[in-house]
Amino acid sequence: xxxxxxxxxxxxxxxxxxxxxxxxxxxxxxxxxxxxxxxxxxxxxxxxxxxxxxxxxxxxxxxxxxxxxxxxxxxxxxxxxxxxxxxxxxxxxxxxxxxxxxxxxxxxxxxxxxxxxxxxxxxxxxxxxxxxxxxxxxxxxxxxxxxxxxxxxxxxxxxxxxxxxxxxxxxxxxxxxxxxxxxxxxxxxxxxxxxxxxxxxxxxxxxxxxxxxxxxxxxxxxxxxxxxxxxxxxxxxxxxxxxxxxxxxxxxxxxxxxxxxxxxxxxxxxxxxxxxxxxxxxxxxxxx
Amino acid sequence: xxxxxxxxxxxxxxxxxxxxxxxxxxxxxxxxxxxxxxxxxxxxxxxxxxxxxxxxxxxxxxxxxxxxxxxxxxxxxxxxxxxxxxxxxxxxxxxxxxxxxxxxxxxxxxxxxxxxxxxxxxxxxxxxxxxxxxxxxxxxxxxxxxxxxxxxxxxxxxxxxxxxxxxxxxxxxxxxxxxxxxxxxxxxxxxxxxxxxxxxxxxxxxxxxxxxxxxxxxxxxxxxxxxxxxxxxxxxxxxxxxxxxxxxxxxxxxxxxxxxxxxxxxxxxxxxxxxxxxxxxxxxxxxxxxxxxxxxxxxxxxxxxxxxxxxxx
Numbered sequence: 001x002x003x004x005x006x007x008x009x010x011x012x013x014x015x016x017x018x019x020x021x022x023x024x025x026x027x028x029x030x031x032x033x034x035x036x037x038x039x040x041x042x043x044x045x046x047x048x049x050x051x052x053x054x055x056x057x058x059x060x061x062x063x064x065x066x067x068x069x070x071x072x073x074x075x076x077x078x079x080x081x082x083x084x085x086x087x088x089x090x091x092x093x094x095x096x097x098x099x100x101x102x103x104x105x106x107x108x109x110x111x112x113x114x115x116x117x118x119x120x121x122x123x124x125x126x127x128x129x130x131x132x133x134x135x136x137x138x139x140x141x142x143x144x145x146x147x148x149x150x151x152x153x154x155x156x157x158x159x160x161x162x163x164x165x166x167x168x169x170x171x172x173x174x175x176x177x178x179x180x181x182x183x184x185x186x187x188x189x190x191x192x193x194x195x196x197x198x199x200x201x202x203x204x205x206x207x208x209x210x211x212x213x214x215x216x217x218x219x220x221x222x223x224x225x226x227x228x229x230x231x232x233x234x235x236x237x238x239x240x241x242x243x244x245x246x247x248x249x250x251x252x253x254x255x256x257x258x259x260x261x262x263x264x265x266x267x268x269x270x271x272x273x274x275x276x277x278x279x280x281x282x283x284x285x286x287x288x
Numbered sequence: 289x290x291x292x293x294x295x296x297x298x299x300x301x302x303x304x305x306x307x308x309x310x311x312x313x314x315x316x317x318x319x320x321x322x323x324x325x326x327x328x329x330x331x332x333x334x335x336x337x338x339x340x341x342x343x344x345x346x347x348x349x350x351x352x353x354x355x356x357x358x359x360x361x362x363x364x365x366x367x368x369x370x371x372x373x374x375x376x377x378x379x380x381x382x383x384x385x386x387x388x389x390x391x392x393x394x395x396x397x398x399x400x401x402x403x404x405x406x407x408x409x410x411x412x413x414x415x416x417x418x419x420x421x422x423x424x425x426x427x428x429x430x431x432x433x434x435x436x437x438x439x440x441x442x443x444x445x446x447x448x449x450x451x452x453x454x455x456x457x458x459x460x461x462x463x464x465x466x467x468x469x470x471x472x473x474x475x476x477x478x479x480x481x482x483x484x485x486x487x488x489x490x491x492x493x494x495x496x497x498x499x500x501x502x503x504x505x506x507x508x509x510x511x512x513x514x515x516x517x518x519x520x521x522x523x524x525x526x527x528x529x530x531x532x533x534x535x536x537x538x539x540x541x542x543x544x545x546x547x548x549x550x551x552x553x554x555x556x557x558x559x560x561x562x563x564x565x566x567x568x569x570x571x572x573x574x575x576x577x578x579x580x581x582x583x584x585x586x587x588x589x590x591x592x593x594x595x596x597x598x599x600x601x
Binding site for chain 1 (some may be wrong): 340344346384392395396398399400404407411414415417435444496531534535538568569570572574575576577578579581582583586
């Protein structure tokens with residue numbers, strides 16, 4: 001069955017989209033900042049995984065841990081040194097700031113890595129498994145499982161840990177959280193660090209599946225945004241729902257209208273949701 | 289001081305236009321090209337000022353209006369419309385498009401409005417890419433060559449066309465700043481719900497501002513298309529047009545009358561002096577400029593001067 005195969009492809013893609021969008025949604029929800037830098041961070045994570053594998057033979061499933069730690073530190077420093085200075089300023093200011101940072105990072109990557117596409121090819125390849133008539137490449141399947149696992153870990157962190165509860169508290173009411181003794185600026189830095197961590201980790205997973213190029217950052221940024229609007233801002237489950245919906249819709253759109261129109265279809269969906277259901281499918285307040 | 293202030297502003301503007309109009313007398317091709325670009329940037333900045341500076345809506349739609357105007361003008365010209373008429377047509381096309389778009393998008397606020405307006409250019413680019421019959425798709429579109437005019441003569445013509453667009457744009461901004469519309473927009477910027485409550489028709493005012501931010505950019509896009517003779521989707525629907533417009537206004541001072549002009553001049557100066565020598569990293573330098581601007585000078589260069597040339601105060 002072709003439809004089942006497309007559905008399976010869409011689900012695998014959707015898992016990755018959820019992971020791409022989780023950090024973006026967290027930063028947007030808690031800091032009220034649209035992090036334009038997110039797409040370029042994903043690409044940077046992909047490059048780290050690529051070079052770790054081609055230069056030192058470290059498998060992406062292993063290097064992802066290092067990427068996560070590095071990107072958390074990077075995000076923490078960016079937030080505490082730069083973005084915290086303009087937090088609370090009008091939308092235009094914070095958006096423009098992350099746009100400027102993104103121009104710097106993507107330009108640096110073009111200079112360092114050139115604008116051509118590279119592909120991380122696992123050796124030996126992992127092959128594929130088939131279930132009934134549905135064929136699934138093992139690397140894609142594992143990447144999806146890891147992506148959902150990471151997103152699940154983020155959910156647990158937010159729901160169970162002390163830091164996570166502080167993040168949720170700041171998201172709900174910054175003043176009240178500050179009165180309860182939460183160091184808001186530090187929570188912002190941790191949140192942005194977590195966002196960068198998720199971006200880098202998603203990049204490392206994507207490196208195994210899609211070609212990498214510095215110019216592809218805006219595409220992933222667009223995906224993250226569409227997922228947030230589809231699922232709704234405010235919770236990790238919303239991101240998972242949004243990601244899977246986008247993955248499935250894109251896969252079927254590519255089948256019905258041709259792959260070149262998949263992006264247009266997802267943008268059209270975005271506009272429709274913005275106009276008629278701006279809260280998304282599962283939008284709500286607070287990160288429960 | 290309304291009337292007096294307006295008279296002074298008009299006088300300054302008239303001097304600037306006269307100075308600009310004298311530029312072609314120098315006969316220097318490089319100066320003329322730079323001057324035309326400067327006027328294009330001024331149009332981008334002043335137009336954004338309507339929606340971004342006055343109404344406070346973070347619009348990223350400039351690139352969409354610019355590309356739409358460029359394609360509208362180019363298609364009108366290739367199907368036989370006289371050039372000057374095609375420019376007017378392009379401006380009107382952008383105006384109508386912004387009106388329709390505004391009805392939908394201006395209901396959104398904050399981040400949602402910003403990103404939705406950003407997406408418009410992406411969608412139009414996709415459309416231009418796939419409507420091959422009309423736009424030539426990814427192959428781009430060649431404009432009719434002007435017969436019987438020297439290269440220098442053409443350069444002068446396009447310069448004056450851009451000057452006319454910029455002058456009209458400034459006049460519209462001046463009139464708006466001193467009118468009910470300008471007052472209403474500033475109310476919307478400060479508190480939209482309150483503006484609504486005291487009887488400002490916010491939907492109408494915002495849509496008007498959005499349309500004003502489109503019409504001159506659309507015409508300038510068409511003039512640009514005639515000027516460079518060849519357009520393609522990634523060139524005219526470049527998101528950097530939106531970003532540059534915002535950066536120029538922030539640089540000069542948002543909401544003020546001469547801020548966008550000063551921002552455009554300073555920005556073009558930086559672009560020429562610094563980036564032409566560092567082509568490889570020029571977007572990175574632009575990024576650095578944006579970061580420094582936002583962190584250290586969020587209210588623009590005019591905020592440095594003690595006397596604030598605030599519109600209508």
